[in-house]
Amino acid sequence: xxxxxxxxxxxxxxxxxxxxxxxxxxxxxxxxxxxxxxxxxxxxxxxxxxxxxxxxxxxxxxxxxxxxxxxxxxxxxxxxxxxxxxxxxxxxxxxxxxxxxxxxxxxxxxxxxxxxxxxxxxxxxxxxxxxxxxxxxxxxxxxxxxxxxxxxxxxxxxxxxxxxxxxxxxxxxxxxxxxxxxxxxxxxxxxxxxxxxxxxxxxxxxxxxxxxxxxxxxxxxxxxxxxxxxxxxxxxxxxxxxxxxxxxxxxxxxxxxxxxxxxxxxxxxxxxxxxxxxxxxxxxxxxxxxxxxxxxxxxxxxxxxxxxxxxxxxxxxxxxxxxxx
Ligand code: UT7
Numbered sequence: 001x002x003x004x005x006x007x008x009x010x011x012x013x014x015x016x017x018x019x020x021x022x023x024x025x026x027x028x029x030x031x032x033x034x035x036x037x038x039x040x041x042x043x044x045x046x047x048x049x050x051x052x053x054x055x056x057x058x059x060x061x062x063x064x065x066x067x068x069x070x071x072x073x074x075x076x077x078x079x080x081x082x083x084x085x086x087x088x089x090x091x092x093x094x095x096x097x098x099x100x101x102x103x104x105x106x107x108x109x110x111x112x113x114x115x116x117x118x119x120x121x122x123x124x125x126x127x128x129x130x131x132x133x134x135x136x137x138x139x140x141x142x143x144x145x146x147x148x149x150x151x152x153x154x155x156x157x158x159x160x161x162x163x164x165x166x167x168x169x170x171x172x173x174x175x176x177x178x179x180x181x182x183x184x185x186x187x188x189x190x191x192x193x194x195x196x197x198x199x200x201x202x203x204x205x206x207x208x209x210x211x212x213x214x215x216x217x218x219x220x221x222x223x224x225x226x227x228x229x230x231x232x233x234x235x236x237x238x239x240x241x242x243x244x245x246x247x248x249x250x251x252x253x254x255x256x257x258x259x260x261x262x263x264x265x266x267x268x269x270x271x272x273x274x275x276x277x278x279x280x281x282x283x284x285x286x287x288x289x290x291x292x293x294x295x296x297x298x299x300x301x302x303x304x305x306x307x308x309x310x311x312x313x314x315x316x317x318x319x320x321x322x323x324x325x
Contacts, residue, residue: 004126004134005169006325010061011162011293012054013044013280020155027151034155035278039256043158043281046141052084052093054161055139058289059098062135062165070098075134076105077122079114079285081192081314082140083107090139100135111190112252112313114138114285115162116180116321119309122166123175129168137163138285145192147212156254157213158281162289173324176306179234180319181227189219190314224258224312229265231310231320239322243268245306246322248295252311253277253287274300284313301325 019042020031035041046054055078063070078091085093091105110117115138122134139161146154166174194210232249236242249272251259256277263270274291283290288309295301305325312318 001170002127002129003169003173004123004166004175005172006174006323007165007167008062008065009162009164009289009293009296010058010065011160011290012057012061013160013290014046014049014054016045016047017042018045023155027155029151029155037257038156039275039277040156040281041278044160045143046159049141050084051080051082051139051141051161052090052097054141054159055090055137055163056094056097058137058139058161058163059094059100059135062163063098066165066167068133070100071102073100073103073133073135074131075122075125076100076103077118077134077136078107079110079118079138080107080140081109081111081114081284082142082145094137110285110317111315112254112282112284112287113311113315113317113319115288116309116311116319117317119164119166119175119321120178120180120319126166126168131168133165133167135163135165137161138287138289140284140286142282142284145213150212150214152217153213153215156282158283160280160283160286160290162286162291162293164289164292176322176324177235177238178319178321179231179238181231182315182317184315186219186223186316187314189216189223189316190214192314220316221255221258223316224254225261225265227318228258228262228310228312231318232262232266232308235308235320235322241306243272246308247301247305248272248274249308249310250274250288250291250295252313253280253291254282254312
């Protein structure tokens with residue numbers, strides 16, 4: 001049987017840290033408002049690093065941990081909503097930066113569910129038997145798509161990248177089961193940078209009001225606390241396991257209050273959930289792989305452990321995977 005195994009996790013967070021107090025120097029906000037509403041106390045922010053820079057650092061770290069050369073890489077998938085360019089994909093630029101000249105590379109856009117979707121895609125490509133390995137990376141420079149005058153969104157996000165190296169395996173199975181969804185009827189709840197049709201032939205009256213990221217926070221909150229527990233319950237049922245078999249649930253780090261509401265619905269203690277949002281803010285597609293890399297570094301998870309990873313965000317998309325480390 002062809003299956004895929006996780007060989008390593010890696011993360012890269014820009015060095016610059018911006019605290020809630022730093023934000024209150026130029027925004028009408030406070031540490032009290034941000035931390036009590038979201039659990040966020042600080043975030044890492046780029047001082048010039050691009051999305052491909054931090055994703056390439058993740059790719060290099062993964063290859064080093066695996067003892068692999070860049071020439072051996074088959075597939076590079078980057079999940080991002082803050083690419084360097086519309087085209088080429090950020091994954092192509094990562095290929096060039098690390099010298100993975102025998103790979104093919106592409107991006108996917110599934111917002112904060114991006115890493116979950118990308119892991120599913122990479123897993124299936126390896127299961128096809130055609131490819132041996134894949135670098136699956138979620139990376140964002142969210143700071144460049146924020147409206148820094150909109151306190152309701154810019155305080156929530158941070159920059160970073162994280163990833164996993166998947167390799168073909170005869171014995172192990174990384175993705176045990178999954179549950180992926182999109183409900184585009186609510187797509188306007190999160191919009192990131194409109195691209196209006198402006199050409200010699202177009203009549204455009206676009207006023208620039210959607211040049212930046214906008215979000216209906218309440219709508220997303222309500223969507224998340226319904227769909228995330230639903231997805232987790234489905235995975236437990238599909239896999240025929242109990243929560244005792246799962247070492248951790250690693251949720252997309254969007255808001256501590258969302259995780260608390262999910263824990264309550266599932267009747268699980270908060271220590272079943274990994275949380276690092278206080279240090280990172282919401283890094284969109286990077287949040288789950290950054291968390292997994294941190295958990296590995298801290299010895300919280302090791303080979304053979306089962307974890308549930310879950311993401312939700314613009315689209316609206318959501319997805320849940322039962323993963324064996
Ligand atoms: O990856 C998915 C990403 N999306 C999410 O995770 C979003 C989920 N939603 C949320 O996390 C919450 O809805 C927010 C944290 C975004 C907002 O919390 P809320 O309790 O829903 O607040 P609100 O938007 O209803 O705003 C309450 C008040 C408003 O003032 P008034 O109208 O009551 O006077 C806002 O203007 O808080 C004000 N406000 C702020 N005040 C200080 C909004 N942002 C800020 C701020 N600092 N940064």
